Amino acid sequence: MSQTVKYLLDEDRLPKEWYNIVADLPRPPDPVLHPGTLKPIGLEDLEPLFPMALIQQEVATDRAIEIPEPVREIYRQWRPSPLYRARRLERELDTPARIYYKYEGVSPAGSHKPNTAVAQAFYNKEAGVRRLTTETGAGQWGSALAFAGALFGLEVRVYMVRVSFEQKPYRKALMEAWGAQCVASPSSETAAGRRTRAQHPNSPGSLGIAISEAVEVAAQNADTKYSLGSVLNHVLLHQTVIGQEALAQLDVAGDYPDVIVGCTGGGSNFAGIAFPFIGAGLRGGPRPRVIACEPTACPSLTRGKYAYDFGDTGHLTPLVKMHTLGSNFVPPGFHAGGLRYHGMAPLVSLLQELGVIESRAYSQTSCFEAGIQFARSEGILPAPEANHAVRGAIEEALRCRAEGTVRTILFNLCGHGHFDMQAYIDFQAGKLEDHAYDATALNSALAALPQVAAE
Amino acid sequence: MSQTVKYLLDEDRLPKEWYNIVADLPRPPDPVLHPGTLKPIGLEDLEPLFPMALIQQEVATDRAIEIPEPVREIYRQWRPSPLYRARRLERELDTPARIYYKYEGVSPAGSHKPNTAVAQAFYNKEAGVRRLTTETGAGQWGSALAFAGALFGLEVRVYMVRVSFEQKPYRKALMEAWGAQCVASPSSETAAGRRTRAQHPNSPGSLGIAISEAVEVAAQNADTKYSLGSVLNHVLLHQTVIGQEALAQLDVAGDYPDVIVGCTGGGSNFAGIAFPFIGAGLRGGPRPRVIACEPTACPSLTRGKYAYDFGDTGHLTPLVKMHTLGSNFVPPGFHAGGLRYHGMAPLVSLLQELGVIESRAYSQTSCFEAGIQFARSEGILPAPEANHAVRGAIEEALRCRAEGTVRTILFNLCGHGHFDMQAYIDFQAGKLEDHAYDATALNSALAALPQVAAE
Numbered sequence: 002m003s004q005t006v007k008y009l010l011d012e013d014r015l016p017k018e019w020y021n022i023v024a025d026l027p028r029p030p031d032p033v034l035h036p037g038t039l040k041p042i043g044l045e046d047l048e049p050l051f052p053m054a055l056i057q058q059e060v061a062t063d064r065a066i067e068i069p070e071p072v073r074e075i076y077r078q079w080r081p082s083p084l085y086r087a088r089r090l091e092r093e094l095d096t097p098a099r100i101y102y103k104y105e106g107v108s109p110a111g112s113h114k115p116n117t118a119v120a121q122a123f124y125n126k127e128a129g130v131r132r133l134t135t136e137t138g139a140g141q142w143g144s145a146l147a148f149a150g151a152l153f154g155l156e157v158r159v160y161m162v163r164v165s166f167e168q169k170p171y172r173k174a175l176m177e178a179w180g181a182q183c184v185a186s187p188s189s190e191t192a193a194g195r196r197t198r199a200q201h202p203n204s205p206g207s208l209g210i211a212i213s214e215a216v217e218v219a220a221q222n223a224d225t226k227y228s229l230g231s232v233l234n235h236v237l238l239h240q241t242v243i244g245q246e247a248l249a250q251l252d253v254a255g256d257y258p259d260v261i262v263g264c265t266g267g268g269s270n271f272a273g274i275a276f277p278f279i280g281a282g283l284r285g286g287p288r289p290r291v292i293a294c295e296p297t298a299c300p301s302l303t304r305g306k307y308a309y310d311f312g313d314t315g316h317l318t319p320l321v322k323m324h325t326l327g328s329n330f331v332p333p334g335f336h337a338g339g340l341r342y343h344g345m346a347p348l349v350s351l352l353q354e355l356g357v358i359e360s361r362a363y364s365q366t367s368c369f370e371a372g373i374q375f376a377r378s379e380g381i382l383p384a385p386e387a388n389h390a391v392r393g394a395i396e397e398a399l400r401c402r403a404e405g406t407v408r409t410i411l412f413n414l415c416g417h418g419h420f421d422m423q424a425y426i427d428f429q430a431g432k433l434e435d436h437a438y439d440a441t442a443l444n445s446a447l448a449a450l451p452q453v454a455a456e
Numbered sequence: 457m458s459q460t461v462k463y464l465l466d467e468d469r470l471p472k473e474w475y476n477i478v479a480d481l482p483r484p485p486d487p488v489l490h491p492g493t494l495k496p497i498g499l500e501d502l503e504p505l506f507p508m509a510l511i512q513q514e515v516a517t518d519r520a521i522e523i524p525e526p527v528r529e530i531y532r533q534w535r536p537s538p539l540y541r542a543r544r545l546e547r548e549l550d551t552p553a554r555i556y557y558k559y560e561g562v563s564p565a566g567s568h569k570p571n572t573a574v575a576q577a578f579y580n581k582e583a584g585v586r587r588l589t590t591e592t593g594a595g596q597w598g599s600a601l602a603f604a605g606a607l608f609g610l611e612v613r614v615y616m617v618r619v620s621f622e623q624k625p626y627r628k629a630l631m632e633a634w635g636a637q638c639v640a641s642p643s644s645e646t647a648a649g650r651r652t653r654a655q656h657p658n659s660p661g662s663l664g665i666a667i668s669e670a671v672e673v674a675a676q677n678a679d680t681k682y683s684l685g686s687v688l689n690h691v692l693l694h695q696t697v698i699g700q701e702a703l704a705q706l707d708v709a710g711d712y713p714d715v716i717v718g719c720t721g722g723g724s725n726f727a728g729i730a731f732p733f734i735g736a737g738l739r740g741g742p743r744p745r746v747i748a749c750e751p752t753a754c755p756s757l758t759r760g761k762y763a764y765d766f767g768d769t770g771h772l773t774p775l776v777k778m779h780t781l782g783s784n785f786v787p788p789g790f791h792a793g794g795l796r797y798h799g800m801a802p803l804v805s806l807l808q809e810l811g812v813i814e815s816r817a818y819s820q821t822s823c824f825e826a827g828i829q830f831a832r833s834e835g836i837l838p839a840p841e842a843n844h845a846v847r848g849a850i851e852e853a854l855r856c857r858a859e860g861t862v863r864t865i866l867f868n869l870c871g872h873g874h875f876d877m878q879a880y881i882d883f884q885a886g887k888l889e890d891h892a893y894d895a896t897a898l899n900s901a902l903a904a905l906p907q908v909a910a911e
Contacts, residue, residue, distance in 0.1 A: 004529035009464065074459035078540070078835065085533070089607070107562060109835035111874070151832045152544070171877035178831050178880055376633050377606045380533065380564035419566070419874035422626035425633055 003088045005379060008250040010081035015073060020241040022276045022348060023234070024064035025283040027355065030234070030347055031322035033059075034309060039453055042319050049220045050227040052128035055121065058235035064280075066238065068120075075119045075152060079108045080242065084250035089378040091398070098401035099256060100394060102414045103247045103274055104381065110175075112384065112416030113270045114145030114230055117239035121228050122149035131224040132156040136186065136211030138165055139338025140172030141384070141416055142230030147181035157181035160188065160214045163206035165338050172420050186211040193217050193315040208342050209328055213315030220317070231267025232312065232321075232346045240273025243413060248277055251411070258289045258411035260397050264389035265293040265302060265360070266339045268346030274413035276348075279357060289411075293349065293360040294393035296368075298438055299332040301325060301345040302353055302360035309453040310344055320451060323350040326438075327446025333436035335365045336424035337385040343446075361393060364435040368392045369428040372418070384416040385424050458543040460834060463705040465536035470528060475696040477731045477803060478689070479519035480738040482810065485689070485802055486777035488514075489764060494908055497774050504675045505682040507583035510576065513690035519735075521693065523575075530574045530607060534563045535697065539705035544833040546853070553856035554711060555849060557869045558702045558729055559836065565630075567839065567871030568725045569600030569685055572694035576683050577604035586679040587611040591641065591666030593620055594793025595627030596839070596871055597685030602636035612636035615643065615669045618661035620793050627875050641666040648672050648770040663797050664783055668770030675772070686722025687767065687776075687801045695728025698868060703732055706866070713744045713866035715852050719844035720748040720757060720815070721794045723801030729868035731803075734812060744866075748804065748815040749848035751823075753893055754787040756780060756800040757808055757815035764908040765799055775906060778805040781893075782901025788891035790820045791879035792840040798901075816848060819890040823847045824883040827873070839871040840879050 023030060032041035047056045058066060068076075087100040105113035125133060133155055137143030143159035150157035159181055166173060166185040173183040186206045187194035193213035197204050204210070212229075219227035229236060251257055261278055263271030275291050282288035293302055305324040312318035314328055324345040326332075332341050352358045365385070372388035374395070375381070383391055394412040401408050418425065427433050478485060487496035502511045513521060523531075542555040560568035580588060588610055592598030598614035605612035614636055621628060621640040628638040641661045642649035648668035652659050659665070667684075674682035684691060706712055716733055718726030730746045737743035748757055760779040767773035769783055779800040781787075787796050807813045820840070827843035829850070830836070838846055849867040856863050873880065882888050 004526070005533050007467070007532055007534075009467070012462070012464070071459070077462055078460050079462075109837075148835055152835065170881065174877045174881045174884065175837065177884055178828060178837050179835075180832055373633055377635055380603055380607065380634075382564075382630065382633050420877075422629045422875075426625065426629045429629065429632055 018065035034320040106417035118145040118149035134215040147176040147179040160186035209314030212313035237272035243273035244277035262412035268349035270415035330446035473520035561872035573600040573604035589670040602631040602634040615641035664769030667768035686724040692727035698728035699732035717867035723804035725870035785901035
């Protein structure tokens, strides 16, 4: 019986540099705009929110950016993460495809998020920051920053979307075990939160609102900075350790992907696995098909508009050019809380505009079905977010079977589902439904996009 | 800043053999007795419950027993598991001690239990068995067997102690995600369960009752065998991959333990880390101090009697010579459900009788305190069971500080706490209490131990 095969890397193969895809793009990304003037922002405008080292990474054009040794030392606790050949899943699917997955659930926080959380905590600590604020939806990002904060002795204050806060007390408990504070958003602590609560006393919250709260607190306190878990260039940059390791591991396996699959919420795990391969293609190497998988309920890449938009509901953040559903779009309830953001990383959005990547939307029940099939064959229970990538990879593998074609499929299994068991209970009990988004509300959110002269 | 250091092993260093400590004991273990005749049991008496390959391992005296290649292939998915030098914890404790921990939470089921679950599923599959029954307390063992059953296409039916079944729906959901069935025990499916329910309609269940149910079903169905997650010789045998890997990893680190610490419920993770080192000592090598850490609420090694006793409440199992609190002892409520068994592995018990190991009991609040300290320094949130080992290791490290002595401490971090978050919530809220066991009930349980002429 053929078994799942693991490809490790020696620790001395842990990447020494992050890969910056901006260096290889055929055109530079559009500038970030100031929320007040709608003009291109200066680096100093971002200083209330981020330490200068991260701001410089946000606008960097160098291809390689050195990973500080203290960050690599912490990465080594779980990195290089394993790459697996999913032989049991291949047999189950009766496919000629070779399926590989990179498993990021081995981090202490259980997802890819610590790759950037540790880096961000390091640079903030270096800059003398005492406290970090952030938002979290499903809780993977909040957990990761809580973990990183514990290692660097930074206070961490997490604004957690209220509906998740109430549904997922164990995520809050995990953050608190690492010493972080976790607050339901909208809270009464911030003007943005109070404004929302006044208008919607029973607001379930949203990532956009929680970001407004975290940004407001950071902007108003000199010892506090803000930390974002996805979307921004420097966050995607930090995640490229995933794809760089996968390149080296596939080299050991003597293989190279024809298809790369990742799930997309803000875009960071997708970028992490895909950018190093895309970059190799842009520099003249082989060009795998690259597929972003998102939920039908929050379809920024497949239904959003490519336009300038705010990152938050309160319009406190700068504007970026991205695929967006509009900053006041609220998706219907579904269980992949990490994929509920209205926008998409500008770099991922630009790559779709350039025709370098494709995107697809899947219903949540079809994703949970894929997740259960994966768990029974490969033994790992994926996070609901990761199930979208599993779904996409299985679809590609079944296409190989139908066509009788051998292809190499690589996907990123960005986290485990240990803190998402209620979703699996609901799915197994047949209680999960596939709610369509409200098309009228989407049109109205898109109509309300800011008018930017630069476009 | 010194960071936690990981010691991996190349996959070709994955042990090829399990280590059988019986070969190195100064005297043979006492025989297993038949529950009806109280005479030494024949191998054929165990055939209704176990496949012959496992029965032969139960009585084997060879030092090395080959690990079948299909089992090693599955082990490779997460093994060799990492050994860590806990430098951040050392700094936090300001201790001159060198603290190492072997981390078994990297398995898909999140604990050391798959080391034996996979082996047991393999041998049962080879023997043509269609279904396995077992019991589970906190759920780690049930999860592990569900995982292994999924890989080998075996049906798995888990009798889960009712109080845990109700308190931990997510554990049940995990087992079901892998395709196993999970039943609250006492159930109405078995004579043992019905008897208990008739006497105690609101019975919260116990491991002893759940074992009776699982054994009964296996004994009465030709296509069904029983699987136990601890206590028995063959289970401890399978866990010795842990200690063998640790030996090799410490060799890479250029170190050797002065003190080895493990938590003990049935004894399997403790045996797994300690037996290869104890064996080396029995064969003339260095003899580390070896410390078994158990809960004060269920203190089989520190307060139990070394005597023949049944493995279950219904007295369906054979009798073994062990440290026992009596098969009808019911511990007070506490959160390390994996450490609630009335007995202790015969091999671990014998080693204590021989003066080779020591034992200590800790209150649950002191263990959770240690677990939180560990999480904040090392980043990994331990299972409540594992917190006992963390507590023991910290005590030894603080002793080194007080004495100004450098010692090497090795402990087994046998699993993560992702499915035990309610316990952490209760602890952080100050709601955990340290209930003493009922001394009168213990005396009565000990007085009711079976009278065995052989003693």
